[in-house]
Amino acid sequence: MSSATSVSSPSTKLYGGQAGRRVTVRDLAAAKERGERWPMVTAYDAMTAHVFDSAGIPVLLVGDSAAMVVYGYDSTLPVSVDDLLPLTAAVVRGSSRALVVADLPFGSYQASPQQALESAARFMKEAGAHAVKLEGGHRVLPQVEALVSAGIPVMAHLGLTPQSVNVFGGYRVQGRGQSGDELMADAKALEHAGAFSVVLECVPAELAKRVTGSLSIPTIGIGAGPDCDAQVLVWQDLMGLTERPAKFVKKYFDLAGEMDRAVRAFADEVTTGAFPTAEHSYR
Ligand SMILES: Nc1nc(=O)c2c([nH]1)NC[C@@H]1CN(c3ccc(C(=O)N[C@@H](CCC(=O)O)C(=O)O)cc3)CN21
Numbered sequence: 001m002s003s004a005t006s007v008s009s010p011s012t013k014l015y016g017g018q019a020g021r022r023v024t025v026r027d028l029a030a031a032k033e034r035g036e037r038w039p040m041v042t043a044y045d046a047m048t049a050h051v052f053d054s055a056g057i058p059v060l061l062v063g064d065s066a067a068m069v070v071y072g073y074d075s076t077l078p079v080s081v082d083d084l085l086p087l088t089a090a091v092v093r094g095s096s097r098a099l100v101v102a103d104l105p106f107g108s109y110q111a112s113p114q115q116a117l118e119s120a121a122r123f124m125k126e127a128g129a130h131a132v133k134l135e136g137g138h139r140v141l142p143q144v145e146a147l148v149s150a151g152i153p154v155m156a157h158l159g160l161t162p163q164s165v166n167v168f169g170g171y172r173v174q175g176r177g178q179s180g181d182e183l184m185a186d187a188k189a190l191e192h193a194g195a196f197s198v199v200l201e202c203v204p205a206e207l208a209k210r211v212t213g214s215l216s217i218p219t220i221g222i223g224a225g226p227d228c229d230a231q232v233l234v235w236q237d238l239m240g241l242t243e244r245p246a247k248f249v250k251k252y253f254d255l256a257g258e259m260d261r262a263v264r265a266f267a268d269e270v271t272t273g274a275f276p277t278a279e280h281s282y283r
């Protein structure tokens, strides 16, 4: 696409520039080499995936946050591979340019490298995902190595790993003080094991900056300050659908307010008889 036809797209090679092909993990590595930042958003269905894909978002994450924003649970722990597979398949069908990453849910990879391989293979074969993501550091290195050996790109996730909320005792900032050194060691070990990127969630900005400068793979921040290579947000948070978003969320739209206004207008027109008119009827 020429710059004349993509007026609203920033001039980066990751944004819709590669006519007709998906973004790959190699493109993301090259972006870091060029010092180019990129956005990632979550998606859980085909129509929102299509909007974000058309806008040039290079990576879509089918997060296990679906447990909370799609299924209504109060943590990410209850969802299974079977719950997330159809959402992942829908996001792949709704997109054509983005790399689609499937979040491996709680209990689908911790037991063994073999379990991780079986779960990841289902997301790739049954839903068409291009990569998987899992939470944790040294404890999941054997899983990361097994997946990478099998040809599956792995996105790692450190800091506030929500599947461990019961160990943390709530959704709290991680990596302050001494534990920052452990996080740095985990990040380096994940890179060495072959992860292609690492999400840093709710960690001090200074630590995220140090990790980003120490790794050759891209860091993707969420509540991790401005110096990561990429940033991710849950789409319902950035669009203003979430009721009590975390401090790291910037609200770019009032979707809850706009939907409230629209559905009330529809309800009023139905009760008054103003809708439908001949324009929306068949003769
Ligand atoms: N809608 C949504 N957005 C998310 O970003 C998200 C989910 N759901 N579900 C899975 C996890 C849970 N996440 C969360 C949830 C809450 C906080 C939160 O409220 N944090 C406190 C920080 C407290 C402290 O200072 O330690 C905050 O006030 O922001 C953070 C991450 C991130 N993930």
Ligand SMILES: CC(C)C(=O)C(=O)O
Pocket (backbone or CB within 6 Å): 042, 061, 062, 063, 064, 065, 066, 103, 199, 201, 222, 232, 233, 234
């Ligand atoms: C917030 C991102 C990183 C995530 O893991 C999810 O949406 O599940």
Ligand SMILES: [Mg+2]
Pocket (backbone or CB within 6 Å): 063, 064, 065, 076, 103, 162
């Ligand atoms: Mg997740």
